[in-house]
Amino acid sequence: MSTGKTFRHGQILRLVADPRIGNQEELRRRLAAQKLRVTQATLSRDLQELRLVKTQSGYKPAAALPEESTPLPPLARALGEFLLDIRPAENLLVLKTPPSGAQPLAAAVDGAKFPEIAGTIAGDDTVLIITPNKKSRESLQKKIEAFLK
Secondary structure: OOHHHHHHHHHHHHHOOOOOOOOHHHHHHHHHHOOOOOOHHHHHHHHHHOOEEEEOOEEEEHHHOOOOOOOOOHHHHHHHHHOOEEEEEOOEEEEEOOOOOHHHHHHHHHHHOOOOOOEEEEOOOEEEEEOOOHHHHHHHHHHHHHHOO
């Protein structure tokens, strides 16, 4: 690991101790204020390498999270942590999340490999799931809602 990367990782760890950092963009701005310019992709990789996960109270080391007796599947965990609302629209399913919650939720949805999904698009607080038709969307919506029970 290069000296620059090691230093950057140290600064990230120091900055995420501040609960006011609620998303990657804020973290990127704080790093830039310290003359550490990083792209969003580099910052995402750094967070992964440091094993930091986004929680409602900011970034935390994955090891510091309480262990559950039976681990939830990634999709169930992501839905529980990020999903605020489900909005159907013909063959589309719109999932609303808090700011910065769409990317991890979309990754979990993609990882579940539902056959009904033609594609997903994630913004900052919205995941758009595209299905071939309304019937597929209804089937997918029932499956996702079953994870919430």
